Amino acid sequence: MIDFNTLFKTSYGLHIISSGDDKRRNGFISNTIFQVTAEPAQFAACVNKNNYTCEFIEKYGSFDVSALHQNTDSEIFGRFGNKSGRDFNKLEGITLKYCETGVPIIMNDSIAFIECEVVQKFDVGTHMIFIGELIQAEIIDDEKEDVKLSDLPEDWTCPMCGAEKEDFIEI
Numbered sequence: 352m353i354d355f356n357t358l359f360k361t362s363y364g365l366h367i368i369s370s371g372d373d374k375r376r377n378g379f380i381s382n383t384i385f386q387v388t389a390e391p392a393q394f395a396a397c398v399n400k401n402n403y404t405c406e407f408i409e410k411y412g413s414f415d416v417s418a419l420h421q422n423t424d425s426e427i428f429g430r431f432g433n434k435s436g437r438d439f440n441k442l443e444g445i446t447l448k449y450c451e452t453g454v455p456i457i458m459n460d461s462i463a464f465i466e467c468e469v470v471q472k473f474d475v476g477t478h479m480i481f482i483g484e485l486i487q488a489e490i491i492d493d494e495k496e497d498v499k500l501s502d503l504p505e506d507w508t509c510p511m512c513g514a515e516k517e518d519f520i521e522i
C-alpha cells in the first residue's frame with residue numbers, strides 16, 4: 352500500500368534554482384534540492400527535463416540555489432514556479448548577483464545562496480538529478496526563517512495558474 356498523504360509528512364525546502372550567464376539565464380522554484388555529502392559538500396538537484404532551466408544547467412555546468420524566506424512574495428512563486436522562461440523573461444526586474452561561475456543568483460526574498468558546479472548527473476526518466484559540488488555559499492539575511500513546502504497552507508494555490516499545493520508534491 353502507498354498512502355500518498357505520507358509524502359506531505361516529509362519536509363522540503365523551497366528554493367529557486369538558476370543558471371545561465373549575464374545574457375541568457377533562467378530559474379525555477381524547486382522543492383528537491385538537498386545536501387548529499389559533507390566533504391566535499393555536494394548537493395543534488397532534481398530537475399524536470401522539460402524545465403527551460405534544465406537546458407541551462409546542462410550547458411553551463413553549474414547552478415545557483417537561493418533559499419527563500421517564509422514571507423516570500425507569492426508573485427515569486429507564481430513567476431518562477433509555474434511559468435516557463437521559454438514564454439517570458441522571468442528575470443526582468445529581479446535583483447541578480449553573479450559569483451564564481453558567472454551563473455545568476457536571485458536575490459529577491461532570498462536569505463542565503465549556494466553555488467554548485469555539476470560533477471555528476473543521472474537520468475532518472477522525467478528528471479535529471481544533477482550532483483553539484485559546492486564552490487560558494489553566502490548568507491544574505493540571518494534574521495529570517497527559510498520556507499518549507501509544508502509551510503504553505505493546505506489551501507494554497509499558485510497565484511498565476513491556480514494549481515494546488517499537492518500538485519507540487521510529485522516531482
Ligand SMILES: Cc1cc2nc3c(=O)[nH]c(=O)nc-3n(C[C@H](O)[C@H](O)[C@H](O)COP(=O)(O)O)c2cc1C
Nearest residue numbers: 379380381382383398399402403404432434435436
Ligand atoms: C512548490 C513548487 C515546487 C517545485 N519543485 C520542483 C522541483 O523540485 N523540480 C522541478 O523540476 N520542478 C519543480 N517545480 C516546477 C517548476 O518550478 C516549474 O515547472 C517551472 O515553471 C519551470 O520553469 P522553467 O521552464 O522556466 O525552467 C516546482 C514548482 C513549485 C510551485
